[in-house]
Every structure is written in C-alpha cells, then in structure tokens.
Amino acid sequence: MQLPESLQPWREWLQWFAPEQLPLFADLLGRLNPVLGPLRGLQQGGVPEPDGLGDLQRRGPYERLLGSEWLLADEVPEEFLRRAVVGEHLFLAPQYRAQQASRQMVVLFDAGPLQLGAPRLVHLALLILLARRAKEAGAELRWGILQQAPQLHGVDSAAQLKHLLNARTFHTAGDEHWQAWRDWLRSAAMPVGECWLVGQRLPATDRQTCSHRVQIARSLDGQSLSVHLTSTHTRRVVLPMPDERPAVQLLKGQFAGEVVNAAPAAKGSVPRVSLTLQPVISSAGSHVALKMLDEPGLVVIKLPAKHQKKTLEVRCKLWRVGTTPLTALFFGRAIGAVLSDQFQLTFWSMPGLKPVDKPSLEQLKLPPGTANFLPAIGLQGHGCSRLYLLDTQGHLAFWVVKNAKDTATPGTGQTHRLAEGVIGMARVGRDAMGYVRREDNRLYAHSVNSQGQVSSAHLAGIADGISQVLFAASYHWHHGCGGCALLTLKNQCESWRVMFFNESPREVQRIELAPGWKGIGLLYEGDERFALLMLSPNQQAIVLHRGGDQETLFTTSDVIAKVSFCPLSGVVAALTSSRELLVYAVPQRLLRLQVFCNEQAGNRDGSDA
Incomplete structure (x- = not known):
C-alpha cells in the first residue's frame, strides 16, 4: 500500500487500514506526535x-x-x-x-462511558504512536484496560486494535482500579519504564509508577476534543472531530476494506414507512414488518441469508381504508393486525377470528390514534389458538381463535379478560407468554402456555416505583419464571433489577445506567447470566451490557426513531429518522439487514391487497 511521506514512520501499523481511512490517521498522528515529548522512563534499574x-x-x-x-x-x-x-x-x-534497563512500556486505557465515540479513535492513534516509540527504543509496548483485572496485550495485529475498541465497560475509572494495577505493576518481574494512563477523570497516581497521564475530553459544543498530556511538563492540543463515515467504520472494527458482520446488499425497493410505529419482528427472527406511511397496510421484509444475492423479498399488504391499526403481529408465519373502527374490532389476516363488538372502556381501553402498536402475542395450540392484547391501562384481554376443523370451541367471537394491573408482557417461548401484574403493591409474574393455562403467581418484588418490565426468553418459563428486569428511576437514571425464578425468586443482577441510557431488551445467556440491550444517550448506538462491560453492536448515522427487540430470537430492529432500517441478530453478532425504506407510493412492486 502506498503511503504519503508524512505517514511512512507508522507504515507497519497503518497497513491494517483501508486507504480511505488514512486521512483520518494523518490528522490524528500528525497533531498528537509532537505532544508526546522526549522518551523517558527507561531508567537503569536496581543497584549497580x-x-x-x-x-x-x-x-x-x-x-x-x-x-x-x-x-x-x-x-x-x-x-x-x-x-x-x-x-x-x-x-x-x-x-x-549498571543493571539492564527496563525495556517495557505500558499504556492503560479508560474504557468507560466517558470515552465512547471519538475519544476511542484517539486511543487508537496513541497506541500506534507509542508502538513506534517503543520499537525505536528497543522496548516492548503492552496495553491494558484500567477497569479490568490486570492483564496486558501486545500490538502485533489488527485483531489487537479491534480488541481495544471492543473493550468497553459501563464503569468509570476509579481509585480502586488504579490501586489494583499499581500493585500488580510493582510486583511485575520486569520493571516498567514508561507507564501511560489515557482517559477522562483519571484517578490520582504517583510519579514513581505512572510517568504520563493523558486526559481526553469533548468540548462543550461537541465540535472538538481536548487532549492534555502531563509528565514532566503539561502539553495540550485540540483535535477537530473526525469525519463521520471513516470514524464510524473504525469504531465498528471495519479495517482494510473489510466489513465485519455486514448485511448483504439489499436489492429491492421498500416503500416509505411510518416513524411513529415500532418495527414488528417475527418470533423466528426471519421477518420484519413496518407500517406504511402512504397507504393503509404493512410492508413485510424477509431477512436475507448471509450470502444472498437475489433481490430482497418485500411484500406490501393492505387493509380496508377507514380503520385504525391498534397492533400488528406475526400470528404463526403470517402477519396480522387488530383494526378498530367506531363499532367493531376486526382481526385482519387472521383466519378463524371473526370481528367482535368494540369492548367498553372499562373492559379494554383502546387508543384513538396510532402513537404506538399495543403489545400483542398470538399463541397457537393443538385444539385452538389465542390472541392476547395489552392496553395502556394494564388490562390484558384475549380472543379465542377457532381452528378450521373445530366447530365446538367455546368463547369464540368474544373479548375475554385475563388479568388487570399488567405492566408488561412478551413472548418468552415458542408456545409461551410471560407477563407481570401489580396487586396490593406487589408484583407477580405468570406464564401462559398455548392451551391458555396460566401458571401460579411468582412474587417478583414490591411494586413501588416500578414503571417497566423487560422479559428474557428461556426454557425456565415452562416451570416457573425464566427471568425479567424491573425498572426504577433514580435521579432520572435507569436502574434495572434482574429477577430470576428457579426455585425461589431472587435478584441475580442490578444494573445502574448512566444518565441518558435506556434499556430496551433483556437476553438470557445461560447459567443465570443476563445481558441488557441499551440505547445510547444520543440515540445512535445499540449497546449490550453484560458482566459489567458494554459492547457496541452497531451505530447509526441518524437518530433512532423506533426500536424493537424480540427476546425469543435475539433480533433487534432499529428505524432511524432517515427511514433507514437496521436489523441485527445479537446472539450471532450479525447485521442481517440495512436498507432505506423511502420509496414513494406507486414505485414499488410485490403488493398484496
């Protein structure tokens, strides 16, 4: 790869990147290199x-x-x-x-929430600068994460740089983190020459162990980064925010023209969709549906295979004009909806369900508009199936679906009440639904199977301050409660208590989020371990919090307007303000689809009425 003269000193490390990313490094390396100062810290060790x-x-x-x-x-x-x-x-x-001089340089990075985004690119540039600095001195550079247990890594491949970018944690750097590293470094077999700390709001250090401190902070207007380096002297440099496209590629770990976990190219038009209604994900994670903006109906997209080259399968399904969609869901393999007019509820594209009289407000409070799809789940049983709907006042209702061969199923054509005070429900198994209800200031968790049988109540805790529930899908719901997270707000910050019910209910994890972060989904990872799916404060990143660390799954160029998560398949669908749809499979760490849904009416194919 041909490099400009200004980048030749770092050729060994820059060969891992794509040519279009080099201008970003030219700016960062060129501005940061003069700030580092002369080499120091490789002192003669011990008594001569x-x-x-x-x-x-x-x-x-x-x-x-x-x-x-x-x-x-x-x-x-x-x-x-x-x-x-x-x-x-x-x-x-x-x-x-003299005894042999120390030949090891160590740099410790703050991987906490204060260093998300552009500061991580400064970390990357500093690692490259210090790698060359160490090589010229005949030393060895090793790096670690300040918030993690002491463990050092090399800089010998692009995988190490990606490892640095992925090493994110929800915890800010504290004195206890530095104490653990300081004790470990002092007991190391090889004394350390230069020791660098890089981050923001770094803990207090001593000159004997830490030779350099680099503080990286965003400006108040968010247009630049300020870098302060303190060693024997203090130096400061202001860096402009990097170009968005190459910066996002690098933060995603896309080096040297590769696209990590990239979605296949979507060949096919998708009509314009509404930004006020969330995407609907099938329980198998194979289809996504969205409400169309210009016509009364849904657009259904079949997610492409990993190496699919054929045209994206897009179908548009229309319902009768003059009805209001209350919810949409995949009932079996087909997409359906509950439509409302002045007098009736109609179950569109759901064979076996006949229209019913519109319930009273005391029985089911239905919204006059379509601000959000109401939570709805369809469970298919051997004798009959049931459709469950949760209104905005905690009323959980259901309808019995008459199967084609069944002529004597009772309860069809009626609206039934299952529970009151329900604050959340979700599909937690192929043939199971979970819900949590409030009664006498206590929360109780239940599961419902495909035959309509409701489990006994499992006490989930006190109801005071609980405003939302997230459900994790697992086989434990078949004989108890397989796990849920309860939300309380503390000083406008979200606090999640993850509850697990095996033999008795207990709290297995507590997750305190920083200001602006929002929990959107709960994923069960086995052995009573759970991961919380989060939306970043700027609403442009989906992040996974697991075991005290956080991992950015994907980022968007525009603000995420609506997002949905299916705990059964582990698929998340995000719709941005520019009508870009991104569908990501969390367990596989795979971006399944990335397409713009902005085709004008009349220019699309594959419509079904």
Missing part, C-alpha cells in the same frame, strides 16, 4: 554491580588502599601518617556495571 577495577582515587576504605602505600607504612611510618593526614593516599576504585 561491581565489575573489576576502574581507577585510582584519593579517598576510599583502607581495605582498598594501594599495595605500595602499605609498603611505605612498613619502611617510613612517619611519612605514611603524614600522607594519611593530608589525604595523599591512593585507593583502588572499583568499576561498576
């Missing part, structure tokens, strides 16, 4: 060791007195004493050999 004789001196211990001086003491004692008084004796001076 004797290495033979080196010189004669006028002073010294008498065991090193020159032999001819002792002869003078035997022959002319008065002269010996005179020389001793005036300091004329000659002593042997030993030659000292």
